[in-house]
Structure formats: C-alpha cells, structure tokens
Amino acid sequence: xxxxxxxxxxxxxxxxxxxxxxxxxxxxxxxxGRVKTSAMPFAFSxxxxxxxxxxxxxxxxxxxxxxxxxxxxxxxxxxxLLQETFRKSFYVNLYFQGEPFLNKQLFxxxxxxxxxxxxxxxxTNGHFLGSGNNERIINSGLDRLxxxxxxxxxxxxxxxxxxxxxxxxxxxxxxxMRERKKMNKNHPFVVLQFLAHRKNEHEIKYLKSFARxxxxxxxxxxxxxFIKPGxxxxxxxxxxxxxxxxxxxxxxxxxxxxxxxxxRLWSQAVVTSDGDVVPCCYDKIPENITGxxxxxxxxxxxxxxxFNDLRSRLLSGKNLPEMCxxxxx
Numbered sequence: 001x002x003x004x005x006x007x008x009x010x011x012x013x014x015x016x017x018x019x020x021x022x023x024x025x026x027x028x029x030x031x032x033g034r035v036k037t038s039a040m041p042f043a044f045s046x047x048x049x050x051x052x053x054x055x056x057x058x059x060x061x062x063x064x065x066x067x068x069x070x071x072x073x074x075x076x077x078x079x080x081l082l083q084e085t086f087r088k089s090f091y092v093n094l095y096f097q098g099e100p101f102l103n104k105q106l107f108x109x110x111x112x113x114x115x116x117x118x119x120x121x122x123x124t125n126g127h128f129l130g131s132g133n134n135e136r137i138i139n140s141g142l143d144r145l146x147x148x149x150x151x152x153x154x155x156x157x158x159x160x161x162x163x164x165x166x167x168x169x170x171x172x173x174x175x176x177m178r179e180r181k182k183m184n185k186n187h188p189f190v191v192l193q194f195l196a197h198r199k200n201e202h203e204i205k206y207l208k209s210f211a212r213x214x215x216x217x218x219x220x221x222x223x224x225x226f227i228k229p230g231x232x233x234x235x236x237x238x239x240x241x242x243x244x245x246x247x248x249x250x251x252x253x254x255x256x257x258x259x260x261x262x263x264r265l266w267s268q269a270v271v272t273s274d275g276d277v278v279p280c281c282y283d284k285i286p287e288n289i290t291g292x293x294x295x296x297x298x299x300x301x302x303x304x305x306x307f308n309d310l311r312s313r314l315l316s317g318k319n320l321p322e323m324c325x326x327x328x329x
Contacts, residue, residue: 003189003217006143010119015090018042026266035311037303040088041269044298045281046081047096048073049103050273054125055162058227058235060284061097062162065227067285072103073273077293079112081271084298086116093121096270097284101128107140114141123148123193127165129172134179137188145188146220147173148195152210156200170214177215192216196242197224197235204242225326229253244326255326262327265311269302277301279310282323 011019021039028036051071056062082092092113094100100122103109113120123146129137137145149169151157157166177190192211196204204221211219223244226232232253236243245253262280270278270286275294278286288310291301301307313319 002186003144006187007119010090010117010143014087015042018088022267026263029266029311029315030261033315035308035315037266037308037311039266040085040299041267041302042089043091043093043268044081044085044089045093045096045268045270046073046078046109047098047271047273048078048094048106048109049098049100050096051102052097052099052125053102053127054099054164056160057162058160058224058231059097060227063227065285066097068273070273071098072105073271073275075105075109075112077275078109081293081298082113082116082118084293086118090117090119091121092118093123095121095123096272096281098273099125099128101133107136110140110142119143121146122188125161125164126169126173129169129176131175134172134176135183137176138180138183138185142188144191145176146191146193147216148193149173150193150195150197151200152203152206156203159199160195160197173216174214181215189218190216191218191220193220193222195222195224196237198237199235201237201239201242262314262324265307265314269298271298279307280323280327282327283321284323288321288323 018039019042022042025036025039049072050066050068052061054062060066094106094109100106101124110120120142121144122142126147126149149157150160151166154166158164192214194207207219207221221242223242224235225244232245236245245255248254264280270281271293272278272286275292276286276289277291277293277298279288279290290306291304293301310321
C-alpha cells in the first residue's frame with residue numbers, strides 16, 4: 001500500500017490529465033488509423049549508464065553491440081529532461097541497457113528526480129548492494145528497486161550472469177532489507193526479478209520461498225529475449241508459459257503473437273546516455289533514433305515526423321521495425 005501511495009502522489013494533478021489524454025490519443029489512433037499525439041509520454045527511461053560489469057551472453061551490452069559515444073548520461077542533460085517533462089510525466093526509469101550503479105552520480109540523479117516529484121525506478125544486477133550503498137539507496141528516496149537474480153544457486157546463477165558473484169548479490173540484498181527495516185522505512189519497494197531459461201527453470205518452484213526468506217516485496221518471473229537465434233533451442237524453457245517464443249509449422253522459432261496494438265509508442269520514451277531519443281526499450285542498439293535532447297526539446301521530438309512514421313507503421317501493420325519482432329507487448 002505504501003508503494004501504491006507513492007505512485008499515486010506522483011500521478012496526481014497534471015500527470016493524471018496527461019495520462020487520460022494519452023489514452024484518448026491511442027484509442028483514437030487505433031479507431032481512425034491516423035496518428036494522434038497531442039499528449040506527452042507519462043514515463044521515460046533515462047540511460048544513466050551504458051556500461052556493465054557483467055558479460056551476459058544474451059545482453060546487447062555484454063555482446064558489445066551497443067552504439068554509444070558516452071558511457072554515462074551527463075547530469076545537466078538529465079536535469080534538462082526532467083525540466084521538460086515533469087509537469088506531465090511522473091515515472092522515470094534510471095536505466096536502459098547498462099548497470100546504473102556504475103554511475104557515481106546516481107544518487108544525485110535520483111534526488112533531482114524526486115525534487116520534481118517523479119516516481120523513480122532502478123533495475124540492477126545487484127553487485128553494488130551492501131555496505132555503504134544501502135543506506136544511500138534508502139535515503140535517496142528511490143521508490144522501486146528491481147534486482148535481477150536469474151538463479152537461486154551458484155551454478156544456475158553464473159550460467160547466465162557471466163562474471164557475476166551470486167553470494168555477493170544475495171548478501172547485499174539481504175542487508176538492504178535489514179537496513180530498510182532498521183531505518184523504519186518502506187521504500188524502495190524491492191522486486192526480485194528472475195529471467196527464466198532452460199538452465200534455471202528447475203528452481204522456479206522454489207522462488208516464492210526464496211523471496212520470502214530474503215524479505216523482498218515482490219517476485220517477477222520474466223521470459224527471456226534472445227539476440228542470437230541459435231541459442232533459443234539450448235536455452236528456451238521447456239514450460240510453455242515461461243517462453244517468449246513458439247515454433248511454427250516449419251519448426252522456426254517466432255515470438256508469440258501480441259494481444260493488442262503496442263501502447264508504448266503513445267506512452268513512453270527512452271533516452272540513451274548520448275541524449276538520443278528512441279521509441280522503445282526494445283531498440284537497444286539503437287536503430288530508430290527520432291531526435292536528440294542535446295539539441296531539441298523532447299516534446300517536439302515526441303511529436304515529430306520520425307516518431308509519427310513509426311506509429312503509422314504500427315497502425316498499418318506494414319514495414320514494422322526490427323525491434324517489434326522480439327516484442328510480446
């Protein structure tokens with residue numbers, strides 16, 4: 001309930017009116033087949049770090065395929081983004097492809113977002129939890145922390161989290177939960193995230209017990225996205241509900257069909273460490289840059305011809321960008 005209250009406070013006022021406008025734009029666009037974008041995104045992801053300390057085999061950063069000029073987002077650029085969005089947006093992810101805690105200014109950035117009354121989220125591989133950082137995480141006012149732990153044993157964890165240290169992550173997470181209790185705080189809301197694949201799916205049945213033992217607030221099991229198609233046969237879970245892909249009649253793996261037209265291009269935006277704006281978190285390299293907040297206002301980028309062309313392609317279902325081929329909505 002505390003987390004819901006914090007989210008509601010960020011949502012109240014002009015951001016709520018903007019969100020209803022987003023819904024109106026989205027459904028009117030679907031109904032007419034013509035793009036309508038008079039609102040602003042309710043949320044955005046700011047890539048405060050484009051580098052990582054791990055080398056996960058299906059991660060675009062781990063494979064060294066990202067295109068960035070800067071490892072970390074400039075503080076002034078982040079402030080510019082906040083200033084241009086805070087009256088209508090209310091939700092900010094301080095991550096995209098890299099590990100946020102490698103940015104030494106991270107806590108300052110969280111603080112700046114909280115000053116603008118944003119609901120703030122960080123997703124981490126957990127290696128920077130522990131002595132020194134946990135108290136700073138809590139004191140920063142961070143609302144939600146997602147910790148990726150793709151295995152509850154050393155063997156399962158390190159199969160995918162290359163260069164990772166299982167015990168360090170778990171001990172740091174336990175310490176964070178103890179510190180939060182000691183400080184009598186109820187934030188950040190801590191989510192244990194588990195990326196299901198063939199080598200760790202046998203541990204899924206133990207996850208709820210494991211999460212309770214640590215004391216986290218929520219457990220999230222995610223399907224695995226593959227960048228290398230050849231790995232799907234080796235790593236795709238045997239249980240259907242944990243798969244992102246299914247085989248067609250010819251035996252080829254295809255992403256499961258989305259249930260409805262993508263909402264993301266009407267509601268959220270992503271800004272890379274360089275300041276480039278991309279339409280979706282699935283555009284990881286990226287390949288569909290619609291503008292740069294270094295030189296432009298994000299509101300103008302959000303409604304420009306490049307962005308609307310992508311929306312038009314979604315509405316028509318023709319000539320979809322590659323990023324859509326790996327998305328399940």
